Amino acid sequence: xxxxxxGQDLEPFYASDxxxxxxxxxxxxxxxxxxxxxxxxxEEVDEMRGAPDRPGRESAYRGRSVEENLDLFQRMRTGxxxxxxxxxxxxxxxxxxxxxxxxxxLYRIRHASHHHTGxxxxxxxxxxxxxxxxxxxxxxxxxxxxxxxxxxxxxxxWILEALExxxxxxxxxxxxxxxxxxxxxxxxxxxxxxxxxxxRGWDDPRMPTIAGMRRRGYPAEAIRDFCDRIGVAKRENMxxxxxxxxxxxxxxxxxxxxxxxxxxxxxxxxxxxxxxQVEEMEAVNNPEDSSMGTRRVPFSRVIYIEQDDFxxxxxxxxxxxxxxxxxxxxxxxxxxxxxxxKDPETGEVLEVRARYDPAxxxxxxxxxxxxxSTIHWVSAEHAIEAEVRLYETLFEVENPDDxxxxxxxxQTLNQASLEVLxxxxxxxxxxxxxxxxxxxxxxxxYFFVDPDDSAPGAPVFNRTVxxxxxxxxxQSRQH
RNA sequence: UGGGGCGUGGCCAAGUGGUAAGGCAACGGGUUUUGGUCCCGUGAUGCGUAGGUUCGAAUCCUGCCGCCCCAGCCA
Numbered sequence: 001x002x003x004x005x006x007g008q009d010l011e012p013f014y015a016s017d018x019x020x021x022x023x024x025x026x027x028x029x030x031x032x033x034x035x036x037x038x039x040x041x042x043e044e045v046d047e048m049r050g051a052p053d054r055p056g057r058e059s060a061y062r063g064r065s066v067e068e069n070l071d072l073f074q075r076m077r078t079g080x081x082x083x084x085x086x087x088x089x090x091x092x093x094x095x096x097x098x099x100x101x102x103x104x105x106l107y108r109i110r111h112a113s114h115h116h117t118g119x120x121x122x123x124x125x126x127x128x129x130x131x132x133x134x135x136x137x138x139x140x141x142x143x144x145x146x147x148x149x150x151x152x153x154x155x156x157x158w159i160l161e162a163l164e165x166x167x168x169x170x171x172x173x174x175x176x177x178x179x180x181x182x183x184x185x186x187x188x189x190x191x192x193x194x195x196x197x198x199x200r201g202w203d204d205p206r207m208p209t210i211a212g213m214r215r216r217g218y219p220a221e222a223i224r225d226f227c228d229r230i231g232v233a234k235r236e237n238m239x240x241x242x243x244x245x246x247x248x249x250x251x252x253x254x255x256x257x258x259x260x261x262x263x264x265x266x267x268x269x270x271x272x273x274x275x276x277q278v279e280e281m282e283a284v285n286n287p288e289d290s291s292m293g294t295r296r297v298p299f300s301r302v303i304y305i306e307q308d309d310f311x312x313x314x315x316x317x318x319x320x321x322x323x324x325x326x327x328x329x330x331x332x333x334x335x336x337x338x339x340x341x342k343d344p345e346t347g348e349v350l351e352v353r354a355r356y357d358p359a360x361x362x363x364x365x366x367x368x369x370x371x372x373s374t375i376h377w378v379s380a381e382h383a384i385e386a387e388v389r390l391y392e393t394l395f396e397v398e399n400p401d402d403x404x405x406x407x408x409x410x411q412t413l414n415q416a417s418l419e420v421l422x423x424x425x426x427x428x429x430x431x432x433x434x435x436x437x438x439x440x441x442x443x444x445x446y447f448f449v450d451p452d453d454s455a456p457g458a459p460v461f462n463r464t465v466x467x468x469x470x471x472x473x474x475q476s477r478q479h
Numbered sequence: 480u481g482g483g484g485c486g487u488g489g490c491c492a493a494g495u496g497g498u499a500a501g502g503c504a505a506c507g508g509g510u511u512u513u514g515g516u517c518c519c520g521u522g523a524u525g526c527g528u529a530g531g532u533u534c535g536a537a538u539c540c541u542g543c544c545g546c547c548c549c550a551g552c553c554a
Contacts, residue, residue, distance in 0.1 A: 042552055051550055053481040087552055097482040099550045108552035127554050151483050151549045174484085176547095181490085188554095229502055231492055233485095236547060240490050243503045253516060260513095288516065319514070328512055363512045374512045443513045470514040 015130045016116040018137050022125050023077065025133055025163055026088060026107060030069045034162045035106060036062055037072040038089045045087075048094075049102050055095035056102045062091060076109055079122045083109050088123075092158060100155045104128060132156040133163075135170035143170050146177045147234065178230065179238045182393035183208045184400050189409060198413055199394070205462050206394045206417050216391065217438055217448025217464030218244075222251040238399060248465050252438065252446040257285045257292060260330065260376040261426040261441040261461075263388055265304035267380065268352045270335060273301040278379075281362070283331045297427050299332050302380040304425045306443075309375040310352055312340060317474055319372035321352070328374040330442065334360040376442045383425035388447070388461045390419040424461075433459065443467065 015022075029035040038059045040048065050056030064072075073088055075081065088107035096102055106129040111122045131152075135143045143156075153172050160169045179185060185208060193199050193207070203211035213223060226247040230239050260283075280296035305321070314322040321327045326336040333356040341351040359366050363374070394400075396414040403409050433439060435451040445466040453460040 045552075046550080049550060051481085054550090055481095056550090084552065089552095099482080102550085105552050110552085124552095126552075131554090147484070148548055149554090153483090176485090229491080233492070235485060235492090237491065240503070243491070246503060249515090258513075258515095287511095287513085317514095330512065371512090373514075376513075440513085440515085443515070445515095467513075467515050472514090474514080 013134070013138055014116055015125070015134045016114060018130070018134050019117060019121055019125070021137060022130060022133055023123075026073065026125070026129070027070065028163055029090070029106075029159075030073060030088075031066055032162065033066060033091070035069070035088055035090050036064050037069050037076070038062070038087050038103075038105075039085070042084060045105070049099060050094070052097075052099060056099075058094050059089065059103060062103070073107075076107070076123050077121070079111065081109055083111055085109060090129075090155075090158070090162075092155075098151060098154055100128070100152055101158070104155060128152055128155050129159060132160050132170065132172070135172075136160060136165055136167070139167070140170040141168070143172045145172060145174055147174050147236070150174045174234070175232050176234055176236050179236075179399075180208065180244060181238055181241045181398040182395050182400070183241070184395070184409065186401075192410070193394075196410070198410060205389070206391055215448070215450065215452075215462065217446065217462055218248050219251050219255075219438070222248045225251065241393065245465050249446070249468070252440065252464065254288055255286075256438050256440045256446050258283070258287070258440045258442050259427055259430055260297065260378055261386075261388075261424060261430065261444065261447075262304040262306050262376070262378045262383075263390075263421050263424045263441075263444065264307040265378075265423070265425050266307045266310055266349070266352060268303050268305050268335075268354055268377070270301050270303070270354050270356050271338065272355045272358075275301055277301065278382075279332075279361075281331045295429050297331060297429070298379045298382040299329075300379045300381055303329070303377045304380055304383065305329075305352070305375055305377050309373075310337070310349070312349060315475075316478070320375055321354075321373075326371050328360075328363045328371045329377045330374050331363060332361075332377065333357060333363070334365055334371060376444075378425045378427050380425070382428050384428055384431050385422075386424050386426050386430070386459045386461055387453075388421045388424045388463065389450070390421065390463045392417045392419075426459075430459070431457075438464070440467075 026035065036059070038045070038061045040059055040061070045059075048057045048059065072086065076086055076088070086109065087105045089103045089105055092101045092103055094102045105126050107123050107125055109122060110124050113119045114121065114124070131143070149172070153174070156172045157169075177185060184190065190207065190209065194202055199207055202209055203215045205212055205216035226244050229243065229247065277300065279299045281299050282294050283297050284290075284294050285292040309320045311318055311320065311322050314320070314325070321337050323337050323339060326334055328334050335354040335356045337352060337354050339353045340349045341353065342348060343350050357365065393414055394417050395412050397412045400409045400412050403412065430439070433449055435449050435454050437449045438446060440446050446464040447461040448464050450460040450462050
């Protein structure tokens with residue numbers, strides 16, 4: 001982190017901003033006799049490096065004079081030599097047990113334009129050379145990186161100590177990277193998902209990127225809470241997705257207004273409810289926060305309920321609607337199913353018939369009788385339509401990186417990670433919800449109004465996360 | 480077989496000589512007009528393993544075992 005991290009607009013920093021000072025440091029290294037220009041081919045360098053358990057051999061150019069090195073390096077910069085012809089190498093120790101100390105390459109020739117510096121340079125510093133010095137230039141005190149750079153630390157420190165750097169040196173410290181089940185974190189692999197079209201972009205709601213999580217509807221506070229809970233350590237780890245989802249639910253449970261939406265509509269006709277009558281039912285916006293108030297939801301003779309909330313032949317422990325059974329319509333009435341209308345051809349249930357108890361307005365029976373279930377609903381004539389996108393994990397295995405030799409992580413992609421539902425019916429109050437808003441669809445989950453794909457009158461909702469679903473667990477246990 | 484790291488319940492993770500925090504998950508129970516929320520309860524005689532030091536060890540010492548990283552002119 002920068003020592004002076006007062007303003008956010010300081011970031012981001014690029015190593016390419018320091019190419020000139022970096023070059024000057026390289027010159028200084030040469031003058032001190034700690035770096036030399038090497039003419040060996042990449043293959044020769046590779047071979048001469050030796051192996052972890054076998055020392056390497058010194059470059060034939062290791063003994064060049066300071067003057068010659070200076071001259072050659074400057075000419076490397078002016079573009080006199082082709083790619084790969086020469087490199088600048090640190091003069092350390094070809095028999096060091098740590099292979100990164102065996103005269104590592106500091107600069108190589110690349111006649112390529114850079115996305116920040118254009119064609120200013122044809123020599124570019126290697127990571128190890130640029131890293132510590134960039135940190136030093138920026139006044140960084142602690143340079144945090146991942147475990148695989150642990151073996152580079154001696155080189156990081158060697159470079160800083162080899163030069164005349166009066167200020168306090170930055171210190172590199174390594175920690176385990178964050179891994180989460182059912183996803184990948186590698187930028188290189190994420191790039192492939194984008195380039196190969198497995199997702200719709202870096203901000204696809206299934207991506208574990210900040211942009212993706214934001215578009216999914218994960219609140220920043222929930223992500224920070226997640227980070228606080230998992231901690232930072234050196235142990236390789238794989239955090240369960242369930243913890244992240246828990247943090248999201250906990251945050252949204254407090255803040256998200258409750259609404260009713262039917263994703264897979266099933267028409268219900270309430271036979272004894274007067275044709276043409278409409279009642280405004282009062283619903284609370286958030287049982288966790290009474291300051292969020294109440295709203296009115298229109299109720300009428302024909303409503304939609306969730307297909308999942310009706311079963312013609314109910315399985316064990318199923319509490320919802322089925323023929324002869326009474327349930328509560330949230331904030332409305334108790335209704336009893338009297339029958340179904342089926343497609344004569346396919347046998348598919350097209351419509352459910354029911355009768356309501358006029359004495360149960362608001363959902364309570366004066367005689368005190370109980371129902372086992374409360375289901376959500378939407379008045380057919382008042383409902384608005386919307387597209388809803390349901391997301392599952394991007395991969396179907398906990399650790400997509402753990403693929404057998406020769407196989408590719410894309411082969412474990414979850415083909416059902418995105419399900420688009422059109423013609424979903426929402427309570428009318430949802431019409432005024434702006435892009436980027438969050439709400440709970442009662443009993444279903446938390447949803448986010450997609451800022452990019454929503455249009456006036458045609459909202460698109462992304463499912464951020466489902467609610468915990470005990471019924472789903474019971475079902476999976478039965479199977 | 481060289482070097483560097485890491486091993487505490489299913490998953491994370493505190494603890495750094497004084498007798499194993501916490502969270503998630505799981506399981507049981509209570510409340511409930513969301514099978515949501517909330518509340519209560521249940522787990523390591525044990526900290527990779529074997530010895531040693533100590534009144535006392537997850538913490539100190541030694542051996543062993545396991546896992547990860549390093550031989551790019553990538554980062």
